[in-house]
Amino acid sequence: MKVLVTGGSGFIGSHVVDVLIEDGHEVLIYDLAEPVYGQKCEYIQGDVNDYERLIGSSRGYDAVYHMAAEANVNIFYEKPVISNYNTSNSAISVLECARENNIGRVLLSSTEWIYGSTGECEDTQITEETNYAQNPDHLYTSSKIAAELFCKNYSNLYGVNFTIMRYGIPFGEHARPETVTPIFINKILTGGEITIHGEGSQTRQFIYVRDLAEGNAACLKPEGRNQVFNINGREVITILDIVRTLEEIIGKKARVKFIENRKGNYKGRFISSEKAERLLGWKPKFTYREAMEKYVKKILEGTR
Numbered sequence: 001m002k003v004l005v006t007g008g009s010g011f012i013g014s015h016v017v018d019v020l021i022e023d024g025h026e027v028l029i030y031d032l033a034e035p036v037y038g039q040k041c042e043y044i045q046g047d048v049n050d051y052e053r054l055i056g057s058s059r060g061y062d063a064v065y066h067m068a069a070e071a072n073v074n075i076f077y078e079k080p081v082i083s084n085y086n087t088s089n090s091a092i093s094v095l096e097c098a099r100e101n102n103i104g105r106v107l108l109s110s111t112e113w114i115y116g117s118t119g120e121c122e123d124t125q126i127t128e129e130t131n132y133a134q135n136p137d138h139l140y141t142s143s144k145i146a147a148e149l150f151c152k153n154y155s156n157l158y159g160v161n162f163t164i165m166r167y168g169i170p171f172g173e174h175a176r177p178e179t180v181t182p183i184f185i186n187k188i189l190t191g192g193e194i195t196i197h198g199e200g201s202q203t204r205q206f207i208y209v210r211d212l213a214e215g216n217a218a219c220l221k222p223e224g225r226n227q228v229f230n231i232n233g234r235e236v237i238t239i240l241d242i243v244r245t246l247e248e249i250i251g252k253k254a255r256v257k258f259i260e261n262r263k264g265n266y267k268g269r270f271i272s273s274e275k276a277e278r279l280l281g282w283k284p285k286f287t288y289r290e291a292m293e294k295y296v297k298k299i300l301e302g303t304r
Contacts, residue, residue: 001220002026004061006048006094007068009033011174012109012167015213016065017041023217030057031068037174048090055097063220066094067109069147072178076140084143091147095154095162105161107219108151112166112205112232112271113141126271128166128228148228155226163224165216168232168271172209172295181206181242181292184254185299188246193255200240200258205271207233208291211284215273218282229280230273235288245289249296 003020007013008029014037020027027041035043046053048068058064068090070076070083091108098106115126116133136142151162171181187194207215215231218224243254277283286294 001062002028002060003063003065003220004028004030004058005065005067006030006054006090007109008039008065009035009037009043010067011071011176012170012209012212012216013065013067014039014174015172015209016067016216019210019213019217020065020220025220028057028061030054049085049093051093051096054093055100058097058103059101061101061103063105063107064094064098064103065107065109065216066091069109070140070143072176073138073140074178076138076143080139084139084146087140087143088146088150091150095150095160098160099154099158103160105163105220105225106151106154107163107165107216107224108147109216110148110164110166111141111144112168112230112269113138114145114148114166115269115271116141126230126269128230128275161225163219163226164228165219166228166230166232166271167212168205168207168230168273170207170209170212172291173298174209180239181295182299184242184246185250185296188250188252188254191255193257194243196239196243196256196258197260198258200243200256201238203236203238203269205233205235206237206242206288206291207231207284208286208288208295211286211291214285215276215280215282218276218280221280223279227275227279229276230271231276231282232271232273233284233288234273236270237288245292246296249293 003025008017009031017039029043044057069087076083132145154160
C-alpha cells in the first residue's frame with residue numbers, strides 16, 4: 001500500500017514509518033521537520049494545516065496516518081490556540097484531503113486521556129466502548145476528543161473510513177528529552193533532583209515505542225476499518241514505580257522532591273487493549289521492565 005504519515009519525522013511517527021517500511025508499504029513522510037533517523041522513504045516538507053500542499057501531496061495514497069499534533073501538554077497549557085490548531089484543526093485538514101482524494105482510510109493517533117481521570121467514573125476497566133470524559137480537565141484532552149469526533153463525522157457524512165488509535169504513554173528511542181522517562185534517566189545519571197507533582201501515585205500504562213509502532217501498523221489491517229483501538233501497555237505503573245525501576249537498572253539512588261500537584265494532571269485509570277489483540281492479533285511484546293532495560297542500555301551506550 002501507499003501510505004502517507006503526517007508527523008513521520010517525530011518520536012512515535014519515525015517508529016511507525018520503520019514498521020510500515022518493514023511490512024513492505026511505500027511510505028511518504030509529510031512533516032515540517034526533516035527525517036533524522038535514516039528512514040529510506042520519500043519526504044515532503046509541509047505544514048499539515050497547509051491544505052493545498054497537503055492535498056497535492058496525498059493524491060494517489062491508500063491511507064494516511066495522521067500523527068502530526070501538539071504532543072506536549074505543557075505547551076498546550078501555555079499556548080492553547082496554536083496547540084489546538086495543530087491538533088484538532090489539522091485532523092479536519094487531513095480528513096478533507098481524504099475525502100477529496102478518495103483515500104481509503106485515515107488513521108488518527110489519539111490518547112487514553114480522552115477517558116478522563118480517576119474520580120470521574122467508577123469503572124474498574126475502560127474499553128473502547130467507555131464514554132468520553134464528560135468534564136475534560138485539560139485542553140489537550142478536549143482537542144483530542146474533537147479530532148476523534150471529526151473522524152466519526154466524516155465517516156457518517158462523507159463515507160471517509162477511519163481508525164482511531166488511543167495510545168498509552170510511550171517511551172523509548174527518539175523520545176523528546178522533555179518527556180518524563182528521559183528526564184528521570186538524565187537526573188539519576190547526573191545526580192540531579194527529580195521533581196514529582198503530588199505524591200507520585202498517578203498511574204500510567206507505559207508502552208515501549210516499538211510495541212506501539214507495531215500496534216499502529218496492525219491497525220492498517222482490514223479488520224481495523226472504522227474501529228477504535230486502545231494501543232497501550234498491560235501494566236499499571238505509578239510515577240514512583242518509574243523512579244524505583246530506573247534506580248534498579250542504573251544502580252544509582254535518585255534524588256526526589258515532591259511538590260504540589262498541577263491542575264489537569266492526568267491521574268490514570270486501567271485501559272484495556274484486549275480488542276486490539278482480539279481483532280488485530282496485536283499485543284505488547286515487552287514488559288515495562290524489559291523495555292526500560294533496552295532503552296537505558298541504548299542511552300548508556302550513546303553516552304560512552
